Amino acid sequence: MNKEITSLIRLRISAHDAHYAGDLVDGAKMLQLFGDVATELLIRSDGDEGLFVAYDKVEFLAPVRAGDFIEATGRIVSMGKTSRKMEFEARKVIVPSGVNGQPSACDVLPEPVVVCRASGTCVVPAECQRNVR
Secondary structure (H helix, E strand, O other): OOOOOEEEEEEEOOHHHEEEHHHEEOOHHHHHHHHHHHHHHHHHHHOOOOEEEEEEEEEEOOOOEOOOEEEEEEEEEEEOOOEEEEEEEEEEEEEEOOOOOOOOOEEEEEEEEEEEEEEEEEEOOHHHOOOOO
8 A cells, every 4th residue: 555545534422422321422423433434535545435344343442422522533554455454543632621600611632532442344346446546
C-alpha cells in the first residue's frame, strides 16, 4: 500500500443515544461510528462501500455519555486482493461541564480520552473495485 488511507468523523452524542442510567451510551454506538469510518475508507481506497466482514478485537475503555463529543478515526493497515484490514479508535474530546444553572456548559478536554479501540476486516469484491487508489 503506497499511501496511508485514513478517515475521521466527529459528532456529538445525543440524549437519544443514551441507553442506560446516568446518560450512559451503549458501546454499540462506537461500533456504528466505526462502520461509517470503514465505509469512507473503502470509498477512498476502492470507490465502493464494500462490506464489513468481522471485528477481530474490540476494547471498550471509558464510558460515553450523552453530550460527549466523540472523534472516531480509522485507517487501512493492510490490503489483500479483496480484503482490507482496518484499525479504529474513538476518543472523547468535549464533555458537558455539569455547571449548576448552565446545562449547556461544556469543557474541551486537555487531552482526548480513548473510549474504544477495534480492528476488523472489510471486503470489496473484485468486480466492484474501481482502483481509485
